[in-house]
Amino acid sequence: MNASAIFNYYALISQHLWAQVLVTVAFYILITVLIEFVVNRVIKRVCATTNTTIDDTLIDFLHTPIYQTVILVGIMHIVMLVDLTPLATQITVKLARSGICLVWLITALKIINFLSTALTAWRQKLGPDLFSLVHKITFLILVFAAVATLFWIWNINLTPVFASAGVAGIAIALAAKDTLANFFGGISLFLDKVYRVGDYVIIDNNERGEVVEIGIRSTRIITRDDVLINIPNSIMATSKIVNESAPYPQYRIKVPVGVAYGTDLERTEAILLDLAGQSDTIVANPFPRVRVRTLADSSVNLELLVWVEDPRDRGIQTHLLLKQIHKRFAEEGIHIPFPQLDVHLAKEKE
Structure with missing residues (x-):
């Protein structure tokens, strides 16, 4: 088949809308078949030769989102070919882009949760508390990035909203004062390594118990009476803390x-x-x-x-x-x- 014949086929297809749609669908089906071949015949075989199963699990996580992305991109392509109204085309394309954004957000969160339990060596190296903080901050960054992307897709400009907030913005800032104090108090506790999960501490010579969780907002301590105490990190950061488990466990x-x-x-x-x-x-x-x-x-x-x-x-x-x-x-x-x-x-x- 020479170049002239290919050009004639292209000219014939371009004259018929249904032919363009069928060629587009066939093209994206071909892409999915190629992806399936590369994943099953190449990537999975390479992963099988490694000493860890983490890469195999990551491939399983990425398998479905890749297919979903190809389908959504194909839908956008077909919608652009079909003679719809500009508003319908614009809304459909934005919905497809939003779907791609949400698919990869969910996938990224699943991968982060999986790695937080699979990477035990890094957990021991960084410490369970710092590792947990990194996990939670990464989670917040991914969610924030996804929300910002959705705003960009739908052309939502938040600048006028923030500019017109005025007194409401000041009220929100004052209301979030304690939340921000707890957040930065938690950061200081992580950096200073005052205590870790599992340590026995005494707070201001009053409450004594085992640290069971260190969160971004608060620290949870369970006493010898099996009472769970939730203390904001801003209070923990300014309190006298006696760590009975440090520097030696005895x-x-x-x-x-x-x-x-x-x-x-x-x-x-x-x-x-x-x-x-x-x-x-x-x-x-x-x-x-x-x-x-x-x-x-x-x-x-x-x-x-x-x-x-x-x-x-x-x-x-x-x-x-x-x-x-x-x-x-x-x-x-x-x-x-x-x-x-x-x-x-x-x-x-x-």
Whole structure:
């Protein structure tokens, strides 16, 4: 077939609208067949040779949106060929473009959610908190970009809206003051790395609990009473925070013990250290120790210092140690005194 014959076919097709539509449909069907061939025969085979399944999942995510995009582009092309009114053509084209924008927005969000769970190495490298912040900011950027694209497609100019907002804009800014304070407070907490998810913290010497979620707006803490507390990040950023899980995960427990005067303190210390050494939840390094704190009115007050792996074990371990100390002292004949007062009555001389 020479160039002259091709030109004659083109001239014949251009004279008939239905022929142009059929050729356009055939063209886009050919494109989909080629895409199917390249994806199944080339790209998937290459992905199968890799050591990860992430690329295979990404191909599955992109497979359907590519087809949908080809179909929507074909619809735009056919609408431009068909003799419709300018308004109908314009609306149809804008709807198709909006559909393409929404298809790829949904696809991008799915990919972001998948990568946030699949990239465990990056999560460990950046830390779960910073990784979560990056994920949420990326989500907001994608949504904002999609909304801006839709405004551009439909020729919506927001400048007059913002210019005419006036007092309403100031009111909105004042209303969003706390939201912005919480957002930037969350950014400062992430950058300063004050705490992480899983840490035990004390807020202003009042609330104590485990950090279960650090969001853009607030931080959630669950107490030992299984009460969930939601604290705005602006408050967290300006509060005194004691992180019991940092810089080391071990937490020190102080167990006060009182013995009677006349008790062999060396023997008492050995007994306390022996009890600490028998517990499986008490760490060996730092090693347990006993310190004499005060010579009180009725007793010699000592303190057993031990470390546990997790701050959440503080209560139960203190409970177990006190029970074991009470039992062992009773077996060893070590007296635990209690405050008492002797009153001597003097007899008056006759």
